[in-house]
Amino acid sequence: MSSTFADRWLGRVRLSAWVTLTAPLLAILFAGVITSIVLAITGNPVFDTLVTMVDYGSQPRSLALVVNNATTYYLSAIAVAIGFRMNLFNIGVDGQYRLAGLVAAAVGGAVTLPAPLMPIVIILVAMIVGAAWAGIAGVLKATRGVSEVISTIMLNTIATGIGAYLLLEVWGERQGNDIATKELPEAARIAGIGLIPGTPQMVYGLFFLAIAVGIAFHVLLNKMRFGFDLRATGQSESAAVASGVDVKHMIVYAMLISGATAGLIGMPQLLGESFTYNLNFQAGLGFTGIAIALLGRNNPIGIAFAALLWGFLDVSSTVLDLHKIAPEIVVIMQGLTVLSVVVTYELAHRYRVNAEQRRVSRELAGGASATPQKEGASA
Amino acid sequence: MITTGPLGTLTQEASISTETTVSEVAVQLEGITKRFPGVVANRDISLTVQKGHIHAIVGENGAGKSTLMKILYGMQRPDEGEIRVNGSPVTFHTPGDAISAGIGMVHQHFMLADNLTVLENVILGSEPRKGGLALDFAAARTKIREISDAYGLGIDPDVLVEDIGVGTRQRVEILKVLYRGARILILDEPTAVLVPHEVDELFENLHGLVREGITIIFISHHLDEVLKVADAITVIRRGTTVAEVDPVSVTARQLAELMVGSELPSPETRESTVTDVVALQVTGLTIGAEGERKVLDDVTLTIHKGEVLGIAGVEGNGQAELVEAIMGIRPSTGTITLAGEEITSWTTLRRREAGIGYIPEDRHRHGLLLEAPLWENRILGHMKEKVNVRGWWINRRGARADTQRIVEQYDVRTPGIDVLASALSGGNQQKLIVGREMSGEPKLLIAAHPTRGVDVGAQAAIWDHLRTARAAGLAVLLISADLDELIGLSDWLKVIHRGTLVAEFDPATVTPEQLGSAMTGAGEEA
Ligand SMILES: Nc1ncnc2c1ncn2[C@@H]1O[C@H](COP(=O)(O)OP(=O)(O)OP(=O)(O)O)[C@@H](O)[C@H]1O
Ligand SMILES: [Mg+2]
Numbered sequence: 001m002s003s004t005f006a007d008r009w010l011g012r013v014r015l016s017a018w019v020t021l022t023a024p025l026l027a028i029l030f031a032g033v034i035t036s037i038v039l040a041i042t043g044n045p046v047f048d049t050l051v052t053m054v055d056y057g058s059q060p061r062s063l064a065l066v067v068n069n070a071t072t073y074y075l076s077a078i079a080v081a082i083g084f085r086m087n088l089f090n091i092g093v094d095g096q097y098r099l100a101g102l103v104a105a106a107v108g109g110a111v112t113l114p115a116p117l118m119p120i121v122i123i124l125v126a127m128i129v130g131a132a133w134a135g136i137a138g139v140l141k142a143t144r145g146v147s148e149v150i151s152t153i154m155l156n157t158i159a160t161g162i163g164a165y166l167l168l169e170v171w172g173e174r175q176g177n178d179i180a181t182k183e184l185p186e187a188a189r190i191a192g193i194g195l196i197p198g199t200p201q202m203v204y205g206l207f208f209l210a211i212a213v214g215i216a217f218h219v220l221l222n223k224m225r226f227g228f229d230l231r232a233t234g235q236s237e238s239a240a241v242a243s244g245v246d247v248k249h250m251i252v253y254a255m256l257i258s259g260a261t262a263g264l265i266g267m268p269q270l271l272g273e274s275f276t277y278n279l280n281f282q283a284g285l286g287f288t289g290i291a292i293a294l295l296g297r298n299n300p301i302g303i304a305f306a307a308l309l310w311g312f313l314d315v316s317s318t319v320l321d322l323h324k325i326a327p328e329i330v331v332i333m334q335g336l337t338v339l340s341v342v343v344t345y346e347l348a349h350r351y352r353v354n355a356e357q358r359r360v361s362r363e364l365a366g367g368a369s370a371t372p373q374k375e376g377a378s379a
Numbered sequence: 380m381i382t383t384g385p386l387g388t389l390t391q392e393a394s395i396s397t398e399t400t401v402s403e404v405a406v407q408l409e410g411i412t413k414r415f416p417g418v419v420a421n422r423d424i425s426l427t428v429q430k431g432h433i434h435a436i437v438g439e440n441g442a443g444k445s446t447l448m449k450i451l452y453g454m455q456r457p458d459e460g461e462i463r464v465n466g467s468p469v470t471f472h473t474p475g476d477a478i479s480a481g482i483g484m485v486h487q488h489f490m491l492a493d494n495l496t497v498l499e500n501v502i503l504g505s506e507p508r509k510g511g512l513a514l515d516f517a518a519a520r521t522k523i524r525e526i527s528d529a530y531g532l533g534i535d536p537d538v539l540v541e542d543i544g545v546g547t548r549q550r551v552e553i554l555k556v557l558y559r560g561a562r563i564l565i566l567d568e569p570t571a572v573l574v575p576h577e578v579d580e581l582f583e584n585l586h587g588l589v590r591e592g593i594t595i596i597f598i599s600h601h602l603d604e605v606l607k608v609a610d611a612i613t614v615i616r617r618g619t620t621v622a623e624v625d626p627v628s629v630t631a632r633q634l635a636e637l638m639v640g641s642e643l644p645s646p647e648t649r650e651s652t653v654t655d656v657v658a659l660q661v662t663g664l665t666i667g668a669e670g671e672r673k674v675l676d677d678v679t680l681t682i683h684k685g686e687v688l689g690i691a692g693v694e695g696n697g698q699a700e701l702v703e704a705i706m707g708i709r710p711s712t713g714t715i716t717l718a719g720e721e722i723t724s725w726t727t728l729r730r731r732e733a734g735i736g737y738i739p740e741d742r743h744r745h746g747l748l749l750e751a752p753l754w755e756n757r758i759l760g761h762m763k764e765k766v767n768v769r770g771w772w773i774n775r776r777g778a779r780a781d782t783q784r785i786v787e788q789y790d791v792r793t794p795g796i797d798v799l800a801s802a803l804s805g806g807n808q809q810k811l812i813v814g815r816e817m818s819g820e821p822k823l824l825i826a827a828h829p830t831r832g833v834d835v836g837a838q839a840a841i842w843d844h845l846r847t848a849r850a851a852g853l854a855v856l857l858i859s860a861d862l863d864e865l866i867g868l869s870d871w872l873k874v875i876h877r878g879t880l881v882a883e884f885d886p887a888t889v890t891p892e893q894l895g896s897a898m899t900g901a902g903e904e905a
Contacts, residue, residue, distance in 0.1 A: 223775075225768050228758060235748045241708060242737070242745035243760035244728030 027341040028309070034340075035333040044325050052323060057316030060199035067195065067203045069311030070304075071268050072282070074210045076289025077307060078217050079261035081298040083148075085221060086234040086254045092137060092152025093262040094286025095159030100130040101266030102163050102181070105277035106171040108270075109182030118188040119271055123209075126263035133159065134259025135252065142248040148255070156286075167277065180278035190271040204268040213261060214300040220257075230254060262286065291338050297345065310334060404466065405430040405563055405594040406451065406482075411460035413446055415802065417794030420446040421457070422618040428563075428611075430465075433585060433595045435605045435626075438615035439639050439834045440806025441792040444598045445487055447615070448565045451596075452484040453477035464563070483556025484565040487598075487805045487832065488743050489548055491540045498523060498536035501555045526557050530587045544695030546577040550584065557588075564588065566597040568805070570604060571831050574693050574860045575895055582608045600806075600834050601861075602631040614638055639836040652685035653870050657719070658854030659705075659823050664713035666700050667878075674700045675711065676878045682823070687845070687855040689869030689886065691862070693898050697878035698858045699740060702825055705856070706730060706737055718822055732763045736821035738812055738829050740858070742805075746812045749801040753793065754782040756800050757815055764819050785814035789844070790837060805832045813841055817848060824848070827858045842868060862891045876900045 036046045056062055076093055083090035104126035113121060137155060140146040166172075172179040192202025221227035233240040233250050241247055265285055270277065292310055296303030317330035406428040413421040420443040428434045436444050449455045451462060453471030462469050464480050471477045474484070491500050502519045520536050527534040532550045540548065549569055556564060570578045578601075585595055585608065599605050605612060606626045614622040614637045622637050629637075659682040667673030675697045682688045692698055703709035707727040714723050722730055731737065737760065739745035747756055757778050758767045766777040782796045789810045793803055800808060809832050816824060829845070830838040845868065849855060859865050865872060866886045874882040874897045882897045 223773055224771055225762055225773060226771065228755070228762065228773055231751075232748055232759060235750050236744070238744045239746065239748055239759065241727070242706070242739055244726065244731050244762065246726060246728070 022344075027337055027344045030340040030344065031333055031336040034336050035329065038332055039325075039329065042326075042329075044329075049320070049323065049325060049329075052319055053316040056319035057312050060196050061201045062315045064196040064199055064201035064203050065315045066308060066311040067207060068268065069314050070307040071204050071207050071210045072265055072285055073288055073292050073307040073310050074303060075213060075261060075265045075268075076285045077292035077296060077303045078213055078289075078300070079258050079265065080286075080289045080293040081296075081300075081303060082217065082230075082254060082258040082261060084234075084293060084298045086230045086250065087237075088141075088251065088254055088258070089149045090134060090137070090152055090255065090258045090262075091149055091290070092134060092155045092159075092286070093258070093265070093289050094284060095152070095156035096130040096133045096259045096262035097126075097265035097286060098163055098281070098283060099133055099159045100126040100263035101270055101281060102166060102171075102277045103129045104263075104267070105181040105184070105270055106166070108184045108188045109171075109276070112185065113187065115187040118185070119190055122184075122188055122271065123264065123267055126267055127260040128263070130263025131256045131260040134255045134262060138252040138255030141255075142251045148251075167279075175278075178278050178280065180276040182276070184271070184275040188271065189275060192272055202272075204272040206268040206272060209264065209267070213264065214304060218300045226253070265289075291334070295338050295341050309337070403430050404428070405432075405464070406596070407463040407466075408447070408451065409461045409463070411447065411450060411457045411462075413443070413450060413455065413457050417798070419618050421450070424460070424615070424618070424620050426613055426620060428594060428596055430594050431589055431592055432610040433589060433597065433608055435609035435612045436596065436598045436615060437600070437602065437605055437612060437634060437638055439617075440810070440832075440837055441804040442615045442638075442834075443618040444615055445567055445804060448484060448567055448596065448598065451477070452482060452565060454484075478556075478559050478561065481560060481562040482565065483559055483561025483563070485549070485552040485556060485567065485569060487567040487571075489545075489552060491548060491551060493541040494539070496537055496539055497534060497543070497551050500540055500551060501536070501558050523554065523558065526554055530557070530584055530591070532584060544693070545572040546574075546580065546694065549573065549577075549581065553584070562592070563594045564596070566595065568598050568600065568832055570599055570601055572694060572828075572860060574898060575862060575891070576899065577693065578604060600832065600838075602634045602835065606631060606634070635835045639834060651870055652850045652852075654684045654686075654852070656684040658682050658684045658686070658717070659856065660714075660716045661705065662714045664701065664704055664711055664715070666697075666704060666709065666711045672878075674878050675704065678713070678875075678878075678880055680873060680880065682854040682856060684822075684852045684854055685849055686871065687849055687857050687869045689857045689859065689865040689872045690875050691859075691865050691872055691894050691898055692875035694860060696875050698827070698875055700878075701875070702737075702740070702827055702856070702858065705825060706735065728763065731760060734820070734822035736816035736818075736824040736826075738816050738824070738826045740827035740831070742808055742812055742831075747800045747808060750799055752799055753786070753791075753796045753803075753811060754779045756811065757782040757785065759815075761815065761819065766819075781818065785811060785818065789814035790840060806834055806837060809833050810837055810841070813844070817844060820851075821853065824853055824855045826855055828860060829857070830859075830861070830864060838864075862894055866891065866894070874898055 032050070036050070039046045039049055057066070076097070079093045080090060104122045107125045108118065108122040111121070133155060134152070137148045137151040140151050141148045167179060167181070171181045173182060190205035193205055193207070195203040195207070221231065229240070229245045229250055232243065233245055233247055237247060266281065269282060274281065288310065292303060292306045295306035295310070313330050313334055317327040320327045320329065404427055406426070408424060408426040411421050411424040412419070424443070424447055426447070436447070438444050446455065450457045453474045453476050456472070462471070464482065469476075469480055471480070492503070495503070498516065498520055501523055523534065523536040526532070532554055534547065534550055534554055540551065543551070549572070553564065553566070569581060573581060582604070589595060606629070609626050612624045612626055612634070613620055614624065614634070616638060624634070624637070661678060661680050664675055664678040665673055666675040678701060680688065690698055690701070700709060704711035705715060707725060707730050714721060716722065717730070717733055717735065720733075722733065725733070743749060748759055755778075758773065761767050766774060766781045768774050779796060785791065786793060786796060791803070791807050791810045791814065793807060800811070803811065809830070813829055830841050833841060845855065857865065857869055866889060869886045872884040872886050872889065872894070873880045874884070874894070876898065877900070881900065884894060884897070
């Protein structure tokens with residue numbers, strides 16, 4: 001028995017570096033071709049449209065926006081990936097970050113602390129709320145065997161309800177057409193950084209938080225005992241149990257960590273741009289995170305590229321409107337990319353295995369006597 | 380997909396036999412070569428199997444037996460070579476192709492879904508349709524009954540697979556391939572999990588199949604049974620065929636020498652090393668709620684330092700549950716003490732930390748992460764050991780070095796410690812597990828079938844390791860289907876039947892026959 005298809009696309013098994021690099025490039029190429037066909041069918045100039053998009057997307061201002069989008073996407077995808085690596089499908093990242101953002105914004109508006117403490121407290125509150133909300137699903141699964149897919153989807157709906165109530169009835173203040181929490185004081189804000197030269201558009205200061213989260217994810221998973229237990233549970237629950245891994249605890253911990261990470265998703269926007277939680281607070285990022293986690297094969301580097309690509313497509317789509325082309329074309333492209341990445345990873349993996357075997361046979365045929373190859377495994 | 384019933388193809392065969400001169404040959408493999416990264420699993424192998432024969436394939440662990448059979452079954456493509464079935468050349472891309480050509484395979488590691496019934500397992504993948512849409516369970520059930528009766532397999536289609544013992548599971552696997560119309564049956568180590576009388580039953584079944592014109596290819600490490608049942612034997616060594624022997628003209632010893640170039644081992648324990656220090660004390664261990672039949676009923680046993688206690692029994696009589704209760708994997712009532720300390724309420728991890736090594740009976744489900752490299756598998760179950768971790772951190776260097784040590788000491792045949800566990804042959808996976816569980820000087824070793832699937836040479840080596848550790852004070856709870864192993868290695872034997880210990884024997888005086896009858900519940904106290 002070799003690795004299953006699901007193991008590979010959920011990133012539970014390692015693929016060779018070659019596959020990891022080639023597959024996404026092919027996939028993007030493929031997605032580009034299909035998108036072109038769609039453009040052509042809908043009667044739009046293919047080449048011009050793509051050039052316009054790339055042109056616009058690579059303006060300094062656009063690039064800064066790409067990085068900002070990618071920052072949030074990255075956090076969301078990592079939150080999802082933590083679950084995926086253990087076979088947990090945390091569909092509830094969406095509800096977790098929205099609730100976390102709202103409570104954190106309200107707390108931030110209500111307390112006054114000195115500058116360095118303020119954002120830290122707000123971020124901690126967000127993580128705790130996210131963790132708690134995800135933890136409910138974890139505890140339900142560990143104690144009652146409730147599928148986390150079902151419970152997190154329901155918790156999303158409940159989060160929407162609770163969020164609406166809290167915003168409209170408790171913490172919100174009417175501001176024109178909008179309802180928002182009290183604006184965060186100056187001390188709570190995290191200044192943007194001029195990462196991209198040639199534009200006044202700042203990049204979120206919490207861009208660095210995303211990088212830190214990526215590193216932490218890698219270290220936790222690959223260097224720490226906890227991560228070993230987590231991956232072992234994801235690969236074979238029965239072997240994990242026999243080896244002394246407390247799977248129930250692992251489920252709860254994994255959901256807590258996933259939820260805490262989800263809590264961070266809204267922070268770059270809250271602390272770096274909007275300074276309040278309002279009706280326009282971006283929703284749906286949790287679902288985008290699922291797509292990006294798959295695109296990046298639940299690997300911290302892969303997810304970074306996937307998040308940037310996604311952000312780029314998002315930003316460059318805004319120009320399409322000006323050219324009277326439906327920006328939804330980009331949504332098609334994003335969906336196609338995920339789909340074709342899954343397919344090409346699989347194809348590249350198989351091709352690679354065959355090529356490897358052909359290589360071995362060539363080498364053996366070439367210098368059968370010279371090479372000290374192990375034969376029949378007993379040398 | 381479904382061809383005619385088991386008895387319906389006789390006429391068709393007769394017509395083939397008049398056609399060609401090689402009519403008697405069911406399978407012919409010629410010049411088969413298969414390479415994996417770093418390993419040549421099969422090198423220019425040729426094999427001829429006569430129709431209606433039971434053809435045995437023997438060879439060391441990693442010799443390439445399973446690989447050859449997977450090639451014949453279309454699971455793997457050969458790099459070179461030709462396959463002929465009933466005289467005509469074939470190319471298989473998938474097992475589906477092989478099945479259409481009348482070839483079926485039962486794998487070394489069972490592939491049944493526990494939570495489905497026998498019926499569901501059998502039809503999985505070739506579901507009969509009523510009017511093209513609805514599943515036709517009734518037809519399938521009838522057909523299963525027919526096949527079962529025709530060959531005396533005695534299978535009830537409506538029980539859950541998790542409720543049946545290994546012997547029956549084995550027969551379900553066989554039925555599954557017959558159901559798909561197989562006329563050529565490949566059995567990869569079918570007897571590894573069976574106790575002697577189940578082996579006899581299986582062989583009776585096989586003879587029944589052969590009488591119906593079915594051809595059987597089977598792999599086994601038990602040379603005595605190979606000699607008893609096979610019509611022809613092929614010996615594979617380091618990926619190539621080294622001999623075709625006639626079972627009537629060789630002894631088991633000669634066969635072993637052909638395979639590994641070494642003599643047959645004997646599991647005899649020499650001087651006793653039993654001390655009077657109690658290592659493990661199990662008292663009143665019970666599993667199963669009041670009222671219903673208990674899977675384990677009031678089991679009490681003591682193992683001293685330096686002692687091997689053997690548990691004999693037909694699989695499915697509570698051995699697995701006993702082991703899992705001692706490991707803390709399965710809830711139970713009663714008390715367990717390790718070296719004087721009560722561990723009844725401890726977690727599995729804590730028990731392992733306290734010095735219990737565990738060789739599980741199902742290596743794929745409980746012993747390995749198949750998709751992880753060997754060195755990560757070294758860590759599995761030993762997540763608190765110094766060589767593997769430092770505090771919260773994985774000690775990559777230490778784990779790798781120790782894996783290398785195990786590979787060398789236990790002769791695990793592998794191109795390296797970075798290959799995935801799934802790339803090892805079954806016997807080599809087992810050696811890795813044994814090596815791992817013997818690491819870190821355990822106080823107690825729970826060994827369920829420690830040499831299952833291991834070749835005779837490696838078996839001797841593992842027995843030696845066990846004896847050395849026992850002399851140093853290791854206590855061992857040994858569960859095995861191999862009576863020679865039980866009698867040869869144990870200092871004391873207990874027989875388990877329907878969840879209770881029903882008899883005990885001194886291995887110095889007991890005969891396999893006495894043990895065998897006690898295991899079926901017929902024996903009296905000795
Ligand atoms: N998928 C694979 N990838 C890499 N190497 C493999 C793979 N499958 C088998 N091998 C290697 O091929 C060789 C032959 O393996 P095979 O499973 O055929 O041995 P076997 O004779 O069945 O041994 P055993 O008696 O232990 O079951 C071994 O060295 C094994 O490591
Ligand atoms: Mg094998």
